[in-house]
Amino acid sequence: MDLSISLVNYNTKNLVKQFVKSASSLQSSLSYEIIITDNGSRDGSADLIEREILPKYETVRLIRGKNVGFGAGHNIGLKSAQGEVFMIVNSDIVLLEDAITPLYRFLTENTAYGIVGPKLIYPDLSIQPSCRAWPRLLTPIYRRTKLGRTLLGRRELLRYDINDYDKRHPKKVDWLAGACFMIKKNVWTDIEGFDERYFMYCEDIDLCRKTWGAGYEVWYYPNVAMIHYHKRLSAQKKWWKSLFDKTTRVHIASHLKYIKKWKSR
Template sequence: MSDPDVTTVVVNWNTVGLLDECLASILAATPPGVANDVVVVDNGSTDGSLEHLAAAWPHVRVLANPENVGFCRANNRAIRATRSPYLLLVNTDARLPVGGIDALLRYFEEDDRAAVVGPRLVYGDGAFQRWTAGRLPAAGSMAVYLFGLDRVGPRALRRRGLYLGADTRQPFRPAWVSSAVMAVRRAALDEIGLLDERIFVYMDDVDLCARAGAAGWHVWYAADVTATHFMGSSSRRATGRASPEALRALNRWYVRRHGRAAGLALRATELAGFTARAVLHGVAALGGRPGSRSQAAAHATHLRLALERIDA
């Protein structure tokens, strides 16, 4: 039996309500003639996910972990258990468009150094999701993001922030793309290694793309392909609404990669940026601007997180 053309990996942890639409979108996005080995890795779910998969999706391969081993270890288990030349990582809260798989794989055909490809992501209502791609974390990219220079600054700064400053339909090569939907060339993983299993969740995509770029591989933002990523709640669109664990993971990864001195410089930038944001939203809240009070509180939380000790 020949190897499949692509393996699609879905990591599930107590999201049984998302599985049907996710898997249906993967099947609908698989073009005729393409053998897609769909693998669900379950991280010790207790919500009936395994029973539902067995009853509703008997042809989908399921790898069951007895406990939640994290995003990276779960994906790596599926990668090691499969042999296709291309991999597609899809979150349970993501939906692929019809024709999306073929469009993503085309980047590998057109660029033999393409290692990672990520599509443009939108929320459920179609609004652009700027957390899709960006530059590697550093004091400079963090400052551009925190002070809004990627959105209101000179054109030269629009792509120099931690996240995308503006929507675009023109494909380009950023430093990283989101693993909410991520296509990967297996040959690149054979060279640079799998996902870093020291990372439980968050920063897995940045780390993988950084290692790929350092080894001379290319990362592509496929802006001509649009997938939907719900992210659990539309409130996460608001600046400062990302999980506190995301900031902790970023700082931990940065210190591990660049050392504690560089980590202090990054956190100094975070302190300045989150302080400025908390003050501005606090003033706006006093003026009665809707949503400003919760924004100020969110930035104050991140300000406290920037002061935490980092255990790399």
């Protein structure tokens, strides 16, 4: 089999239906499977998938589990994957035309490539930042608070988002957003998948860092695009109020784990 598509679901049953429909409507010569790992959803996702998706799409498999986090969920799903390439996707991704085949070809035609990701766009078709430089200690604070509007904050975010690069052309990058990318199975095996110490956030940065460390390259490939129904990160709150937001706290906790793990490497 060419490709195993891994999707971790947590209370996003309608988005899962939308993704499977978009994936199954593509005219691709690749053989593929879609593995959905349900992380203990409470919205009836698993039952809906069994009732409405599995009978209709023979390429789809469902794994029921508990909420172990984003990275661990993908690790579980991909243990039994049959493809030579793995595709990590969020449920809020919609595939456009045959975006899968050219992405797969770009990755597999060069032995040096380990990971490749497409251009991600918002529903209004504007480009979404999805390839970045390695984060520094204060990067998430600048991103999530008004401190990002200060001179130091603006400089750091310009560096982080690689704004000096023309994103119309393929390029080697530090890391790609975990919303959608492909990774060769042998690379995934070499680096032992996602580090499960990250419950949510930074596991994609860590995975790309391990990929580079294993001698493989990470590439951004904007020749194909996929829609990502992702909310733009808001920095409207005062910085000290943002720290009491649960999502921000989880993000910063994961970021500190990342900084601690890689500080001496």
